[in-house]
Amino acid sequence: MRDVLKTALILLTGEETSLDFLNSSPKQRPLKPLTERELLTLESEIGGKLFGPVPTGHRREFFCLDAKTWIWYEEWRDESKKLQSNTIRYEVSPQGVLKVQEGGRYAYLDGEELSNFGLSVSLYYEQVARHVYHRDSVTGDKLL
């Protein structure tokens, strides 16, 4: 297999090419640079799973857009197979958490909903720190 690959590379590049890079394990390769959007996608995949299993045919995302904005997005197909979606923006300020929905609906979170939101945010941080950034959520140190 190695010889075949080497021959193919020679045919492609026209010169002898070292295959030493194949000996290095994936962990020794440098981290692949990711864009902020890609990081957000990775985070939202974890965020969407925080609230239990997503129903079949649904797509759910929950992510931290910026330090003061959190987004909940869910889409599904209704009985007539028409795509439906629901986006909720949570704006965090010292005065409270403002929940903004489509159609100009807005309200400050309170009571149980506020507690649940706070818990979700904490869980999100813990999971994202561990699984996306490979860091301890308490100390911030790199996980080995």
Added chain:
Amino acid sequence: MRLRDKLPQMLESYLEYSMPPSTTSHDTFKIPEQSGFDEPAPEPEVDGSPEFSSLGQLTREALDAARRTERRTGIGERALHLVGPDEDGVGRGPGHPAKEGVDHTPDYTGIPNILGTGYRVIELRAKRLLNEPQKPPQAA
């Protein structure tokens, strides 16, 4: 004309404008006593707000009342009291609309934690974007 030559004229103009108004010509700029500027501003009529049929469809009156309240309190929390139950009567739906007899005072518990967590997430993301070099493992 050089600036040095202009100075006396400029000084004279300045003195003329900075003198206290002793002539009657300035009286035309005096605010009339019956202008109403000295009267206290009328109290906002928040309690007299109309009822609204559905959540999110704030009428102009409601928005005006919310703005007046916002100006007075700094936050728009009283605006929530202007929102009636939803059309289907569910009332706890999107946005958890206000209901009669329910205390809708915002719960500030945990807000600093939520804010802090947001900043910590952004910090993690920024570090990753900068692709900071991994620290060598510390000796045990």
